Amino acid sequence: MRRSFEFLLRPTRKQAAALTACMEEHRELYNAALEHRRIACRKAGVTVRYGDQSADLKHIRAGDPDGQGRWSFSSQQATLRRLDKAFKAFFARLRAGRTSGFPRFKGRGRFDTVEWPKDGDGCRWDSQPGHPTATFVRLQGIGHVRVHQHRRVLGTVKTISVKREGSRWFVVLSCDDVPAAAFTATGTVAGIDMGVASLATTSDGDHIGNQRHLAASADRLAAAQRDLTRKKRGSNRRRKAVTRVAALHAKVRRQRLDSAHKAALALVRDYGVIAHEALNVAGMTRRAAPRPDGEGGYLPNGAAAKSGLNRSILDAGWGVFLTILAHKAESAGRELIAVSPANTSRTCSRCGHCARENRLTQAGFRCTACGHEAHADVNAAINILRAGLALRDAAQAA
Ligand SMILES: [Zn+2]
Numbered sequence: 583m584r585r586s587f588e589f590l591l592r593p594t595r596k597q598a599a600a601l602t603a604c605m606e607e608h609r610e611l612y613n614a615a616l617e618h619r620r621i622a623c624r625k626a627g628v629t630v631r632y633g634d635q636s637a638d639l640k641h642i643r644a645g646d647p648d649g650q651g652r653w654s655f656s657s658q659q660a661t662l663r664r665l666d667k668a669f670k671a672f673f674a675r676l677r678a679g680r681t682s683g684f685p686r687f688k689g690r691g692r693f694d695t696v697e698w699p700k701d702g703d704g705c706r707w708d709s710q711p712g713h714p715t716a717t718f719v720r721l722q723g724i725g726h727v728r729v730h731q732h733r734r735v736l737g738t739v740k741t742i743s744v745k746r747e748g749s750r751w752f753v754v755l756s757c758d759d760v761p762a763a764a765f766t767a768t769g770t771v772a773g774i775d776m777g778v779a780s781l782a783t784t785s786d787g788d789h790i791g792n793q794r795h796l797a798a799s800a801d802r803l804a805a806a807q808r809d810l811t812r813k814k815r816g817s818n819r820r821r822k823a824v825t826r827v828a829a830l831h832a833k834v835r836r837q838r839l840d841s842a843h844k845a846a847l848a849l850v851r852d853y854g855v856i857a858h859e860a861l862n863v864a865g866m867t868r869r870a871a872p873r874p875d876g877e878g879g880y881l882p883n884g885a886a887a888k889s890g891l892n893r894s895i896l897d898a899g900w901g902v903f904l905t906i907l908a909h910k911a912e913s914a915g916r917e918l919i920a921v922s923p924a925n926t927s928r929t930c931s932r933c934g935h936c937a938r939e940n941r942l943t944q945a946g947f948r949c950t951a952c953g954h955e956a957h958a959d960v961n962a963a964i965n966i967l968r969a970g971l972a973l974r975d976a977a978q979a980a
Contacts, residue, residue, distance in 0.1 A: 782849070
């Protein structure tokens with residue numbers, strides 16, 4: 583099994599400057615190679631290939647020993663391959679008859695990853711194994727950079743990437759032969775309802791993945807974005823505001839990933855079969871339409887102005903969560919069943935009565951037919967489980 587591990591880097595000031603230079607010169611290389619392909623194509627009708635550009639790299643390095651010559655040859659090849667991939671995707675889209683953007687030049691701040699395709703080649707993970715307290719990664723041209731290694735690395739390190747997020751640096755290890763987590767088989771089944779307050783609620787009544795922190799970050803992000811629009815273009819304050827927005831975006835992404843990993847792990851550990859709602863991604867990102875009240879105003883449509891961004895951030899987490907859950911379920915030999923989410927939240931899980939009026943509030947459910955009362959998400963999760971098991975029975979009977 584292949585898996586990646588990501589850690590925060592703690593570069594010295596000098597190393598941070600070298601990382602910035604490394605990133606910048608990989609960006610220049612990418613742009614130069616793109617320009618080369620464009621001109622060759624336009625002026626001479628010639629297609630330049632990865633092999634040609636990789637061969638040119640030797641001359642570029644020899645001619646610029648203090649610039650391009652400083653960095654790892656293999657990492658530069660990886661950047662050229664990245665461009666090659668962009669072109670292949672572009673031509674594939676063209677062939678499929680789709681209107682398609684030509685690969686673009688990467689502006690400052692639009693090139694944030696450099697890859698070293700092989701551990702030991704211009705880079706070395708755990709480069710000072712004898713060090714009593716810290717872990718280091720050695721990167722050619724940069725040095726031994728300290729790593730905040732908050733968890734154990736499993737398997738064999740294959741590729742090493744460095745990634746910039748705002749003012750922070752991360753190292754990403756892609757590892758092979760990671761043992762599939764040894765989970766015991768469990769015969770238990772659960773339905774899960776994905777929500778806003780909790781990422782997931784199970785049919786057993788557990789709320790997993792409290793989203794309060796994420797919502798708080800989303801609020802701060804919304805405030806920072808409002809703040810940004812008030813700043814004058816080109817001003818120092820605006821630059822600072824942009825940095826802050828970028829940092830908050832990164833924080834939201836990390837919180838979401840972290841919460842999704844934890845929730846998925848908890849589910850896979852406890853249940854053998856998990857039924858979940860099939861996500862309608864198009865419907866999810868669509869904003870609630872305003873409802874005119876006929877008197878020139880608007881009725882509330884369930885989407886308060888403030889909650890717009892907040893809500894979309896929480897929503898976006900569901901797709902991430904399901905992707906991670908699918909990976910973990912597969913490696914642990916668990917079964918996932920996607921069911922249609924239609925009516926799962928307004929149907930009574932005891933008597934089956936389906937009505938909008940059953941749903942009192944965001945969290946409260948009370949059946950208008952039989953009087954059954956439950957947490958709305960738990961009620962929905964039970965319906966999802968039932969639908970999932972029905973699908974499973976049908977599939978097994980067929
Ligand atoms: Zn009922």
